[in-house]
Amino acid sequence: MPEFLQFLFSGLMVGSVYGLTAVGFCLVYSTTEVVNFAQGEFVMLGGMMAASWFSLTGLPLPLALGAAVLATTAVGVAAEALTFGFSRKPQVLNLTIITIGLAIAIKGVAMMVWGKFPKDLPTFSGEAPLVIGGARLAPQALWIVGTSLLVMVAVRLFMDRSLTGTAMRAAAADKGTAALMGIPVRGLSTVSFAIAAAVGAVAGVISTPLTLTSYDHGTLIGLKGFCAAIIGGLGNVYGAFLGGIILGLLEAFTAGLGGSGYQDAAAFLILIILLLVRPQGLLRGTGRERIVKV
Amino acid sequence: MRLARMASIVLGVSLMLLAGSARAEEVRAYRIGAIFSLTGSGALLGERMKTTVEMLVEEVNRNGGINGHPVKLIIYDAGSEVTKAVEAANRLITQDEVDIISGAGNMSGLALAIKPVAARYGVPMISNAGARSIVEPVEKSRWAFKSHLTDREVIGRAIDYWKSKGISRVALLSDTSGFGTSARDELKLQAGPSGIDVVAWEEFDMAATDLTPQLTRIRSANPEVILCWTVAPSGVLFMKNARQLGLQQILMHGFGYVVPKYMQMAGDAAEGAVLVSLRYPVGEQLPDSDPTKKVILQYNAQYKAKYGSEPDVYGAEAYDGLLMAFKAFEKANSFDKEKLREALEHLEFIGTNGVYQFSPEKHYGLTKGDAVVFEWHNGGWKLLMDATTR
């Protein structure tokens, strides 16, 4: 029984990080139909900035974390400006490739600024593990899962309740009509990138104490986040987070059953089967098939 | 029609100019090519290697080069990717026309990829990487040499240490790189005959962010010691996750993890971690009767004087690798690659990691006795088991 719980905890912890990254993907996708491959780099930036500022400036931990999230949000806004600002008649595929270029460039800058050595952050509340049902759980894992849930619900509330959120969902449904209604579609894509960057940074900040981070840490997280967003049905915040949890659990239990080499293969095999059975993803996403106009 | 034809010719010619570039002829220097991973997962290993070889070449050229020939060093970054390593090797041999390749990829996977390229063009290759298959079997490795210990010696030394402590139940947690899989095969080979029972074989991806699933399986196999084999940051997670899971066993690392920064990062989870490695990290603690002590101290002093920072074990490996190239040029005193190969096969010298003795049957110079065992105690290395070769 303890083994099962241990795998469960590990899956939930890793899954929450994937889930938050997926929420970032889902936000940008649902407002701009662009798959933002730089999302993984936002997670890396959050972790790296928090770690380097905390050790260099001696700021109290919460301040360093907050500063890192804000700075990454600024990078997200800059990324949106670069992606959408200049291209005259943007094709979705071109925009997606621009985000790939941005992701590589951000990784390049991170390597030059912070070097190649991994960085870490102290855990928020001590190291002593809690023992639950024979399985041991690092307190930081609770921070990770808890914060992720809070952030996810906050994003969902923002999307449902606030005026800007509703406008974003309108733009997602039909950009043309939304623009006719006076909704500043370009302004909304800036907001969506900003929130996606902030959510990504939070994922990076809360997970670094346990998983460390380095300049090339973002690429794999981005891929897993993209995969989780698709599992949950692109466009649905709850679905994206659920997709992340499922992916995390899948990896933990595959490793737990001794097939850790086949972790990724198992995750993607399940994904493909899911896509064939329920193309619109687990929770009813926008449901409408979005055809990539190449 | 004419416009279309003319345009295609322009396109074709521009492609050609792009590729061909004339190379000015210069005084014939000894040309040494080096391929390190300065980016990607092996980036940490590459940094000190590059600065060390640059320092040595600068010093040798200051004292009039070798046999009166200046030494020219060309370094490429393989970015921890096998394809880039092969392209870099092709470029070194066919474009830069190097006489010898020293430091063929600081990761086993890269060295194994460069080996066929060097063999095809008949260029001697010295690698700093661990995997034994770089120089074994000897018939298929005429042009390949190693400055480093092989994983066979290190695993053998680890088994010596386990036996000296009366340990018989061991677990291996190796990463899925060429370095990790080669060590796993070695342990499979040596464990049985030496009475060691490997109770758990676990693997992890170099970019893994959480090793608790694997460690939970290891816990249920209750080994006496857990050996982790990687160069990736996840080695730190190995120690932290293990202690979090309440595992009290001895945590061990292979000779790829001798990095004080990683130990500091793991905090008190690293206290008491045991490492099997080359002599270099515990240079000061070696008895004076050990000839390598003098070389180690001199390398440390020279490096600190030039760069103001501490070198590391990877720099020491590159130091010995380049020393081999220098001595080969000295002995062969020619550009003929076959002569250089001959010289390497009969080389004997004292490096930072031991007393090197090569032979046509053994393309790596060190033996099991050159490996030492030490532990991370109160923020520093503490020698546990000394080297036996003198």
Next chain:
Amino acid sequence: MALLQVNALSKSFGGLMAVSGISFTVPAGVIQAVIGPNGAGKSTLFNLISGIERPSGGRIVFDGHDLAGLKPNRRAALGLARTFQTPQIFDSMTVLENVLIGCHCQGKAGLFGALFHTASSRREDWSLREHSLVQLERVGLADKANSPAADLAFGQMKLLEMARALAQQPKLLLLDEFAAGLTHREAEHMAGIIRSVRAEGVTVLLVEHDMPLVMSLSDTVIVMNFGEKISEGVPEAIQNAARVIEVYLGSGI
């Protein structure tokens, strides 16, 4: 024997019965219209007949073939052609190429012929090209044959879709609101084309809202509401049937 037999056809989208148990026949050589308020299930009916949607129940027999399970391209090969409410144009190709797609079933050149550009595939291309130009001349777009289809005006796109459908040499032509978005003159022009097509023996089933046009053009009319057929007959009888007026204009005026 009727060209098209629809009996007890129904289609539900998660509980909502878009089409519920509708039955009718379309005799050969006739222009038949289907009218009804928005949301009556007219477009869904067309999608069921052309095979884009799979029915929840009932059967469709076309020219003696049971269409159950047949993909749209197989139904096209049997002589069923259709146009769309919003014109579906292949925007990365020229006008002529759009019509050539209509002749797809008449060509035989396969992948081998395509990759190695065999003589037979070239000859076949020539004949299909000539056939397509005839259709373009018929709808009056011959002068735009080599210009990109994306540059056409809305009305011209409707004409191009008609040319493409005619290029299929269909037995039954399904027209989904052909007059929508057209000027009166363009609608008349299209109606003229439809009459000439019927004169050559092609049966037409159309969905349309422009009542005067429907009444002047069609031989018989079916009225649908909430997925059911509520009336059927010649245009004059339909026009003043109480039930039809109630459906359109709402009762209790």
Next chain:
Amino acid sequence: MLRSDPTTRVSRWLPLVAFLAVVGAVPAVSPNAYALNVLGFIGINVLLATGLNLLMGYAGQVSLGHAGFWGLGAYISGVLTARFGWPPLPAAALAVSGTCLVAFGVGLPTLRLKGHYLAMATLGTGVILQVLFVQCASLTGGPSGLVDVPNFSVGPFEVRTPLQNYYLIWSCVAIGLVGALNLSMSRIGRALNAIKGSEVAAECAGVPTHEYKVAVFVLSAAYAAVAGTLYVHFINFVAPEPFGFMGSVLLLTMVVVGGIGTFWGPVIGGSLMTVLPEYLRAYEGLEVLLYGLILVLVMMFVPQGFASLFRWLPRRAIRGA
């Protein structure tokens, strides 16, 4: 009164014939072995990009796992020749047919999906293939790769020098380009383009869209498999890492940077994206940053790809010739 003038057929062929003439003449100017090596890699990438362009440019179906088929071709050829001692030609034949079979098996179910869902399914396929290359270590040599793969040879004649490799690779590329050009002017090519324009209209016009999508998916996988065979015999070695997700992203970038849906796009994109890393090698620390920035700038200021800059080149691959 047929007005689609015969000259368009000639005007489509001439640039290709001229280009291939130049490619044939290049070695006569005898650039050094390194340049031939780079030109060889360019050829392999152009063949890969041309194949992917058939699927994405002609038929509008996104694939983020194409490098997996490139790897499959390379590994089947490599394993058969290095481990089982097969002569290279039959090994290559099995590599291509085997990859096509896998592509058919994968394509049949997944090509019912559209847009990002199709992209994800193909991405998953690519990752699964790469995991197999890593995990079947007894056959493929695992993460450290498969060594001692022999040179390509037909009977006694062995392709050894970079020059011979150059001609072998570029003759395959020539066949691939001619095939792509013929396809673009054929009934099938037009049908594929119709699927890209509007799949539902093409289906109702009589085009068996699902069968054609699977056919072009298998054809593009065949191009990738041939490129894989050439690649493994060219560098006598193969490792799993170029065939993963980033590998597929690089192929996609080549097609889009060159000009998706155009005939010359893959040729230009394949060449540029091969030469770029070679030139960036000089800026050791900046290499990663510059690569990303160049990608962003190209996509911003040349969204239609470089092929669109050459006014006289036929803008679109599909033309009424």
